[in-house]
Amino acid sequence: xxxxxxxxxxxxxxxxxxxxxxxxxxxxxxxxxxxxxxxxxxxxxxxxxxxxxxxxxxxxxxxxxxxxxxxxxxxxxxxxxxxxxxxxxxxxxxxxxxxxxxxxxxxxxxxxxxxxxxxxxxxxxxxxxxxxxxxxxxxxxxxxxxxxxxxxxxxxxxxxxxxxxxxxxxxxxxxxxxxxxxxxxxxxxxxxxxxxxxxxxxxxxxxxxxxxxxxxxxxxxxxxxxxxxxxxxxxxxxxxxxxxxxxxxxxxxxxxxxxxxxxxxxxxxxxxxxxxxxxxxxxxxxxxxxxxxxxxxxxxxxxxxxxxxxxxxxxxxxxxxxxxxxxxxxxxxxxxxxxxxxxxxxxxxxxxxxxxxxxxxxxxxxxxxxxxxxxxxxxxxxxxxxxxxxxxxxxxxxxxxxxxxxxxxxxxxxxxxxxxxxxxxxxxxxxxxxxxxxxxxxxxxxxxxxxxxxxxxxxxxxxxxxxxxxxxxxxxxxxxxxxxxxxxxxxxxxxxxxxxxxxxxxxxxxxxxxxxxxxxxxxxxxxxxxxxxxxxxxxxxxxxxxxxxxxxxxxxxxxxxxxxxxxxxxxxxxxxxxxxxxxxxxxxxxxxxxxxxxxxxxxxxxxxxxxxxxxxxxxxxxxxxxxxxxxxxxxxxxxxxxxxxxxxxxxxxxxxxxxxxxxxxxxxxxxxxxxxxxxxxxxxxxxxxxxxxxxxxxxxxxxxx
Numbered sequence: 001x002x003x004x005x006x007x008x009x010x011x012x013x014x015x016x017x018x019x020x021x022x023x024x025x026x027x028x029x030x031x032x033x034x035x036x037x038x039x040x041x042x043x044x045x046x047x048x049x050x051x052x053x054x055x056x057x058x059x060x061x062x063x064x065x066x067x068x069x070x071x072x073x074x075x076x077x078x079x080x081x082x083x084x085x086x087x088x089x090x091x092x093x094x095x096x097x098x099x100x101x102x103x104x105x106x107x108x109x110x111x112x113x114x115x116x117x118x119x120x121x122x123x124x125x126x127x128x129x130x131x132x133x134x135x136x137x138x139x140x141x142x143x144x145x146x147x148x149x150x151x152x153x154x155x156x157x158x159x160x161x162x163x164x165x166x167x168x169x170x171x172x173x174x175x176x177x178x179x180x181x182x183x184x185x186x187x188x189x190x191x192x193x194x195x196x197x198x199x200x201x202x203x204x205x206x207x208x209x210x211x212x213x214x215x216x217x218x219x220x221x222x223x224x225x226x227x228x229x230x231x232x233x234x235x236x237x238x239x240x241x242x243x244x245x246x247x248x249x250x251x252x253x254x255x256x257x258x259x260x261x262x263x264x265x266x267x268x269x270x271x272x273x274x275x276x277x278x279x280x281x282x283x284x285x286x287x288x289x290x291x292x293x294x295x296x297x298x299x300x301x302x303x304x305x306x307x308x309x310x311x312x313x314x315x316x317x318x319x320x321x322x323x324x325x326x327x328x329x330x331x332x333x334x335x336x337x338x339x340x341x342x343x344x345x346x347x348x349x350x351x352x353x354x355x356x357x358x359x360x361x362x363x364x365x366x367x368x369x370x371x372x373x374x375x376x377x378x379x380x381x382x383x384x385x386x387x388x389x390x391x392x393x394x395x396x397x398x399x400x401x402x403x404x405x406x407x408x409x410x411x412x413x414x415x416x417x418x419x420x421x422x423x424x425x426x427x428x429x430x431x432x433x434x435x436x437x438x439x440x441x442x443x444x445x446x447x448x449x450x451x452x453x454x455x456x457x458x459x460x461x462x463x464x465x466x467x468x469x470x471x472x473x474x475x476x477x478x479x480x481x482x483x484x485x486x487x488x489x490x491x492x493x494x495x496x497x498x499x500x501x502x503x504x505x506x507x508x509x510x511x512x513x514x515x516x517x518x519x520x521x522x523x524x525x526x527x528x529x530x531x532x533x534x535x536x537x538x539x540x541x542x543x544x545x546x547x548x549x550x551x552x553x554x555x556x557x558x559x560x561x562x563x564x565x566x567x568x569x570x571x572x573x574x575x576x577x578x579x580x581x582x583x584x585x586x587x588x589x590x591x592x593x594x595x596x597x598x599x600x601x602x603x604x605x606x607x608x609x610x611x612x613x614x615x616x617x618x619x620x621x622x623x624x625x626x627x628x629x630x631x632x633x634x635x636x637x638x639x640x641x642x643x644x645x646x647x648x649x650x651x652x653x654x655x656x657x658x659x660x661x662x663x664x665x666x667x668x669x670x671x672x673x674x675x676x677x678x679x680x681x682x683x684x685x686x687x688x689x690x691x692x693x694x695x696x697x698x699x700x701x702x703x704x705x
Contacts, residue, residue, distance in 0.1 A: 001100065004071065006070070009056060076155075080168070108164070109164045110165055111145075112167045116129045132166070138164065173430070174204070195403050202437045221276070224277065228272070231265070236265060240273070243267075251403070252402045253443065254382045254444070255382070256384055256387045258445070264383075268304050269304075284348065286345070286348075286350045298310055305330075310328065311331050313332065358398050359389050362393075387445075392418050395674075458633070463648050467653060468528070479508065508656045531620065548615055549596060549616045552629075559577060566599075573595050574594075576604055590613060615636070615642075619648070
């Protein structure tokens with residue numbers, strides 16, 4: 001009845017076998033299906049079952065009673081469920097309603113929001129009418145909806161005696177969306193930018209369960225791409241179509257495929273298709289990338305799109321190159337040169353602008369970002385496997401390039417999203433979901449696990465390394481002194497205290513690697529590094545098994561010490577840091593099997609390396625940013641690798657390194673929360689840094705020996 005509603009949740013596995021689940025039950029509670037087979041053979045998904053139970057609990061159903069039923073009591077709660085939760089459950093689940101409940105609700109009409117859009121004479125805008133009605137064409141005026149929202153009442157009676165319920169959740173969400181998109185209003189009608197239309201449609205599609213129509217898609221341009229049509233994988237063709245569909249509607253986007261899935265090839269395919277369809281005679285597209293990737297882009301363009309005249313805009317004497325660029329189809333340049341030659345880049349009418357490794361503009365205040373914002377192009381695409389590296393502020397900065405103003409001013413974004421998504425208690429689910437819906441039309445992201453099914457596994461493990469006595473004593477001394485210095489520096493201001501803390505953190509991280517990184521006279525040290533002792537054993541084990549190894553460190557001085565260790569073991573190796581000349585020669589030497597190990601600085605090796613000859617990746621020390629670590633790992637774990645890639649992270653026991661690893665985990669959770677279908681309630685890290693208390697809190701050390 002309207003005062004008492006009972007629900008029973010059932011999961012179906014295999015060939016129609018049913019399993020009724022209870023909260024907290026493990027698989028062992030019902031270990032076998034009707035045919036006697038283990039449930040695991042049917043792919044039982046316990047996490048999905050748990051999420052389903054949580055969904056019922058959020059609708060205020062009780063824990064199961066003696067009959068195994070979850071119960072909802074009270075007319076107000078039942079009508080709210082009927083108005084808001086039930087239609088969404090009917091959309092996502094198979095819902096059967098009992099005869100009694102069907103009877104008592106048959107004369108109740110459900111009211112939900114609906115929109116009608118009309119293109120404005122100015123192609124960048126849409127006129128939008130918003131109404132509140134039922135499938136039976138029964139409507140409520142806006143002022144009545146606002147009254148119900150204010151009193152929190154989901155039902156009312158019309159003068160005709162007709163009883164109606166209003167989906168207040170959908171109405172509240174619509175109000176929040178309208179606040180986000182800041183429409184103009186005229187004569188009761190809203191006017192919104194075309195770029196906001198998909199966000200509005202998705203909201204109504206999810207909350208009002210209305211058919212809001214499909215957005216137009218682009219056909220794959222077989223004729224324009226000719227030979228590329230046979231090279232592109234299916235998911236890459238989907239990516240090309242998605243990007244072209246955006247351009248067909250005058251919109252841009254972010255291609256955020258995981259590293260190693262071919263963002264370069266997809267972008268070149270789009271550029272070729274755009275140039276083939278361009279009405280003017282000589283449109284030019286622009287690629288902006290890190291300096292280390294200039295040659296890679298030019299090589300890929302020559303390989304896949306040889307008909308496009310490509311010019312590398314780089315070097316000190318650029319007047320002649322600029323003249324060539326004016327006649328080119330594709331210009332490839334660096335972020336540094338974009339800043340230096342900004343006025344010239346602004347004077348060109350670019351067809352498309354593609355920012356590779358777009359995390360280079362994650363800080364809106366940097367010269368890179370400011371220059372990118374000021375260069376005009378008909379279409380703008382950001383290419384990055386890591387649209388968020390440190391905080392959600394990163395994506396605001398990138399979106400300022402892709403769709404200026406779409407996420408509002410930075411202050412508005414901070415108030416409506418950033419603070420909530422970075423809150424200590426975790427962001428409210430409705431804000432997380434709204435932010436995902438808002439980004440979704442602009443971002444295409446595929447993971448290797450989903451689309452590159454032939455790619456071998458990536459196996460990860462942590463190797464905890466005890467400190468030597470010398471390290472432990474040095475670490476403790478620096479920690480104590482650092483705590484005192486930070487407390488003293490606070491009298492000079494938080495800025496001074498922060499710099500003091502960062503200096504101490506650096507010294508602590510250096511000690512975790514090797515005491516010799518601190519400098520000074522270390523010739524008499526017998527035990528400078530417990531990690532180095534562990535590395536000796538790891539190298540012996542991996543090389544004996546015929547494995548090919550990439551060893552990353554953020555400290556170039558540590559790479560030098562590791563190179564001495566490899567020499568002492570008579571192991572040949574390749575080497576790359578920011579000062580290395582002949583970068584490609586070192587890569588080729590490793591790929592050709594001339595050395596079993598490759599020492600690489602984390603910063604220098606993050607971009608543009610294809611090292612599929614490796615099957616083992618060792619992170620000698622952790623970095624604050626999980627995206628940077630993943631970029632390094634994906635030098636080996638990418639299409640073309642033959643077997644599983646083993647990743648080992650070395651962490652010094654009972655030190656700041658283990659706290660860094662915890663921060664990395666929190667950041668990965670935030671990324672998954674916003675860019676995947678899993679873990680929507682994860683708590684993101686706040687800013688990604690460590691507080692003074694976290695840094696200098698009590699740390700227990702094992703006693704010497």
